[in-house]
Amino acid sequence: MHGIIRKGPTLVDGMLVVMLFALTLLLSSLMRPSAPGSVLEVKTQAGEERLSLDREGRYPVSGPLGTAYIIVEDRMARLENAPCPLKICERMGPVGASGQTILCLPNRISVRVLGKVSVDAVSR
């Protein structure tokens, strides 16, 4: 009766949990929330475009499933009317800090907040 799985929890289990917990704390301290962003980088199947967070409005973005809308309000952005089944992307917003991302996998849309970047001719 030589087993490879013991009846637990064992001391080694505890060590593994403590190790992973420490790793988690380390990672979260490395990733503090960052400065407010100013530009949205919107990637779709069609390509990439940039929107300014200063300009409030309702911008359509299209993917293979249909059109969703990016709502820019109070320097925050969120997705609305998403055609994807689970609508995870709608719940990922609103985002406004640099580095935050809204992602819609089924509809292949990603919206990322960038920090201080010069908004060039693409902004509207």
Add this chain to the structure above:
Amino acid sequence: MRSPGRLATISLLICSSFVLASLERLIPNPFPMIRFGLGNIMTLAAFALFGIEAGIWVTGGRVVLVALIWGGMLSPTAVLSIAGGAASLLAMIAVMSIRGRFSLFGVSVAGAYAHVAAQIAVASVLYVRSLDLFRILPVLGGIGLLTGILNGAVAQILVEKMEGRLDQHGGSREPGVRIR
């Protein structure tokens, strides 16, 4: 020795795993990225009762069944669940290969954490093409630790109950791997 009893029990574990994973989808969840990984309880039971190969069958079977029944065989969702399943299997097998030290608690926690990390990594590489998504690793990883411990506890209780029954019916279980 591939006894019919063993085959039947592993099949039941695959089905139960699928049912648990489906139930989990049906429960309204305000944070869809946070999962309990209930299906993994059956994988853990298979590991403990029948060995590594059986556990691979249960996770593989669950991933395929979920994709077949709930749709999206090659969708990003399925790709992510295959990646998560494969990574958690690898991590759990790695932990079990350190013989006689870990219990199902440790195996479960390793699997849960690897699942979360792999899904974030694959989504970052394939779909986001940046490292931003790793910002949620601390949150999801921390929750993974909790759900991992809970699933490990449930799996151990289940295995203890099943062991007695299986031994009564005799011959349906591979010796060599068991909780002691």
